[in-house]
Every structure is written in C-alpha cells, then in structure tokens.
Amino acid sequence: MGISLKTGEVADFYEVTRRTVGSWKAAGCPCRSSGRGREDVYDSAEVHRWLLAEAVGSGAEKDPELKAARLEILKTEGELRKLRLRLREGELVETCEIERTLDETFSIIRTAFDGLTPWAASELMALDREADLRELCFSIDGRLDQLLYSAYVNVRGALSTMAGRGKGAKVAAEAWRNVFGASWREQGDRDEATLRRDIEALMRRSNNETTPS
Structure with missing residues (x-):
C-alpha cells in the first residue's frame, strides 16, 4: 500500500x-x-x-x-x-541539513565548555574547606547536565523544524534522546569522576605546599 x-x-x-x-x-x-x-x-x-x-x-x-x-x-x-x-x-531530511545543524549545536557546546574551565578555576582558587569542594563538584555536575540537555533540545528542535510533522523528525529526536540519555550520560559521569579526582589532587598538593615543614 x-x-x-x-x-x-x-x-x-x-x-x-x-x-x-x-x-x-x-x-x-x-x-x-x-x-x-x-x-x-x-x-x-x-x-x-x-x-x-x-x-x-x-x-x-x-x-x-x-x-x-x-x-x-x-x-x-x-x-x-x-x-x-x-x-x-517530511519523512526524510537531507544529510547536509543535519550536518549543518550538528555543526552549529556542537559549536555552542564547545563554547560553553570553554567557559566552564575558567569558571571552575576561579571557584577553586576561593575554596578553603572540603565542604566547599563538594559543593563545587555538585555545581559542575549541574552545569554539565544543563549543557547536555540544552544540546539535546537544540538538536531536537532543529530536526523538528526541518521535517515538520514528518516521521523522520520523531525518529531522529528519539535517537538523540537515547544518545544523550545513555552513552553521553555515561561519558559525563566518567568526566565528572575524573574532574573530582583532579580537583582533590590539586587541593592536596596545595595543602602540602602551604603546610610548614
């Protein structure tokens, strides 16, 4: 049929x-x-x-x-x-449109992550308690979640605009939801754990350098 x-x-x-x-x-x-x-x-x-x-x-x-x-x-x-x-x-979307959308979206993500590094560094310099360190880690975790969710929303919105009410947009949006909900989140957890270890190591080194011998 x-x-x-x-x-x-x-x-x-x-x-x-x-x-x-x-x-x-x-x-x-x-x-x-x-x-x-x-x-x-x-x-x-x-x-x-x-x-x-x-x-x-x-x-x-x-x-x-x-x-x-x-x-x-x-x-x-x-x-x-x-x-x-x-x-x-609207059941199909041209590849060039998807590539352009992804390029624009990930350019936004890169810019956001570039801004996250100096922010974390400035916050780290002001820490003097372990509780502050934990709070900073939670804050970074929240910002990473916001970045990933924002990327997902941008991609889904762009695909929906390109394909209107077509099935292609729904399938693509569902695929991106799975990507951001699974592998991206797992990668985010690994990155967060690495960041926590790096911050803790930096704090220990800073304490050792300031402790009188």
Missing part, C-alpha cells in the same frame, strides 16, 4: 499533465476513490505497478534488451520520485 495522491499530485509526481493521468485511468489504472464533484484519489504503489506492467506488456519495443532497459529506467525513476515525495512529506 502506497501513499494516497489526488489527480494533481499524481501528475506532479510523474511530471505529466492531469489529462495524462485521466487517460491512465481510462486505460485501466487503479483509482482508489472517485465521485462527482470530487477529485480522484490514487494509491501511489498501485499506479506505479500499473505503469510498470503497461511498459512491459505494451510491446512498443520488440527488442527484449531494449524493453528490459526501459523497465529498469522506469523502476529507477519511480524510486527517485518516491524519495522526492517522502522528502516533501
């Missing part, structure tokens, strides 16, 4: 006129629904199968090789038209 298309949409799909679509119907092309005062509705898959059958059985080409080549061209053209239709309906 294919996509429901009105006469004008079938004409656009196959780059023909409405009159041509009407002649197809008169010649036996399946029509899903028809009625007085209403535009005919076709099933894209049924129309394509009918056209292929017509091409094979027409006998226009006596040479079997030429007929096979014509059939292959029709199949290829049909697949290209299906892709264009799915792209127009």
Whole structure:
C-alpha cells in the first residue's frame, strides 16, 4: 500500500499533465476513490505497478534488451520520485541539513565548555574547606547536565523544524534522546569522576605546599 495522491499530485509526481493521468485511468489504472464533484484519489504503489506492467506488456519495443532497459529506467525513476515525495512529506531530511545543524549545536557546546574551565578555576582558587569542594563538584555536575540537555533540545528542535510533522523528525529526536540519555550520560559521569579526582589532587598538593615543614 502506497501513499494516497489526488489527480494533481499524481501528475506532479510523474511530471505529466492531469489529462495524462485521466487517460491512465481510462486505460485501466487503479483509482482508489472517485465521485462527482470530487477529485480522484490514487494509491501511489498501485499506479506505479500499473505503469510498470503497461511498459512491459505494451510491446512498443520488440527488442527484449531494449524493453528490459526501459523497465529498469522506469523502476529507477519511480524510486527517485518516491524519495522526492517522502522528502516533501517530511519523512526524510537531507544529510547536509543535519550536518549543518550538528555543526552549529556542537559549536555552542564547545563554547560553553570553554567557559566552564575558567569558571571552575576561579571557584577553586576561593575554596578553603572540603565542604566547599563538594559543593563545587555538585555545581559542575549541574552545569554539565544543563549543557547536555540544552544540546539535546537544540538538536531536537532543529530536526523538528526541518521535517515538520514528518516521521523522520520523531525518529531522529528519539535517537538523540537515547544518545544523550545513555552513552553521553555515561561519558559525563566518567568526566565528572575524573574532574573530582583532579580537583582533590590539586587541593592536596596545595595543602602540602602551604603546610610548614
């Protein structure tokens, strides 16, 4: 079962006129629904199968090789038209658009992380108690969570805008939710643990340097 298309949409799909679509119907092309005062509705898959059958059985080409080549061209053209239709309906998103969105999103993330380092360093210089160190670690953890969630929201919003209400946006958004909810979070936990160890080591070294011998 294919996509429901009105006469004008079938004409656009196959780059023909409405009159041509009407002649197809008169010649036996399946029509899903028809009625007085209403535009005919076709099933894209049924129309394509009918056209292929017509091409094979027409006998226009006596040479079997030429007929096979014509059939292959029709199949290829049909697949290209299906892709264009799915792209127009929002089920597909062009790769270049996704790449551009990801580049912009991760550029924002890099900038945010660049700003996190000097902030943590300045906060660290002001610490004088272990409780302050724990509070700083919790604060860093919260900021990392905000950065990851913000990245997820940006990507999902951009994909939804590109694909409208199409299935492609929903699938892509779900995939990104899984990525940020699983592997990214695991990496964040590892980075946080490493950061905690580095800060604690720095504090111990600082205490050793300031303790009178």
